Amino acid sequence: MVSASKLRRAQEAAEAARPYASRMTEMFAGLALDPEEVSHPLLVSRAAKRAAVVVVTPDRGLCGGLNTNVNKLGWQTVQKLEGEGLSVEVVAVGRKSRDYFTRRGVEVSRSWTGLLASVDYSDVQEVGNHLVDQFMEEKFDRVELVYASFKSVISQIASVQTLLPISVEQAETEAPAAPFLFEPSEEDVLGSLLPKYLEVRLFQALLESAASEHGARMSAMDAATRNAGEVIDKLTLIYNRTRQESVTSELLDIIGGVEALNA
Numbered sequence: 001m002v003s004a005s006k007l008r009r010a011q012e013a014a015e016a017a018r019p020y021a022s023r024m025t026e027m028f029a030g031l032a033l034d035p036e037e038v039s040h041p042l043l044v045s046r047a048a049k050r051a052a053v054v055v056v057t058p059d060r061g062l063c064g065g066l067n068t069n070v071n072k073l074g075w076q077t078v079q080k081l082e083g084e085g086l087s088v089e090v091v092a093v094g095r096k097s098r099d100y101f102t103r104r105g106v107e108v109s110r111s112w113t114g115l116l117a118s119v120d121y122s123d124v125q126e127v128g129n130h131l132v133d134q135f136m137e138e139k140f141d142r143v144e145l146v147y148a149s150f151k152s153v154i155s156q157i158a159s160v161q162t163l164l165p166i167s168v169e170q171a172e173t174e175a176p177a178a179p180f181l182f183e184p185s186e187e188d189v190l191g192s193l194l195p196k197y198l199e200v201r202l203f204q205a206l207l208e209s210a211a212s213e214h215g216a217r218m219s220a221m222d223a224a225t226r227n228a229g230e231v232i233d234k235l236t237l238i239y240n241r242t243r244q245e246s247v248t249s250e251l252l253d254i255i256g257g258v259e260a261l262n263a
Contacts, residue, residue: 007153007214013119014150014207021204024197040187041136042194045165048141051086052109052134053077054127054163055101056147056205057094058213059113064220066148066156066212071100073158074146078106086142093127093206116210121203128199135164147205148212154219156212163201166194 055074057067074090074097081088092098092111101108110130115123134140143164148156 004214004218007211007218010207010211010214011150014204014211017200017204017207021200024200040190040194042132042164042166042198046138046141048084048086050140051081051088051142051144052091052131052140053081053088054091054093054131054143054145054202055097056116056145056209057092057097057100058116058209059095061096062220063213063216064223066216067096067100069156069158070146070148071097073160074101075104077144077146077160081142081144091127091131094209115206116213119203119206119210121199124199124203124206128195128202131164132195132198140164145202145205147209148216150208150211150215153215156216161201163198166197 053074055070057070061067078088078090078101089107089109090097090101092101092108093115095113098108098111098113112123112127115127131140131143135143142162144160145163146158146160149159150156
């Protein structure tokens, strides 16, 4: 019931953020279609030696297979990057992801908890600034994001996407029909737009994860309630049968005793 009351607000927030994220991608596409003329460190794809995997999960359980699916995809992503010869560490957003990877001996370089309880853009900026700073300092050469994409109350899909370096090719798929005019220059706008673009993608991922948490918990608790009802019905039936057998046995004993006295 609690998740049902929170789900509507979380779902509305996730859906409301999608047009903004789409428009931001469109603007970025209009700005960075020609990487030879406009360059930025966040666009540079360098030889990868170190990678970070950002895994977004809730802080609590009781939400079906949501945490398991996201953490499993995160673990597969870590193994894939290690198979490519990269040194991998995890940036955990959520207690469940932090504990999962800590138990498996994966280095958790930074973790945040409590962000999905009330998704705030300032918290997203903190995460985004950390990732940008680490990437600019070449402590990370590649950053992957793993989170739960909200589809419906009964469908939350674990997804992975590359955060850094920012891919111009991905943005080009949503290029605007008409070009943008930038003042003072594309380079100046790019310097502020790219970190903002990264933050928006993180913000959207956290909103999707928050809606997924409430949807998954609502479905899991609904299923648990139905299962509990079925178990109660079965136990009630067993109890009634056992009681009836006991009563029948006592009646047979009484009848047998009466017949023995009459004989």
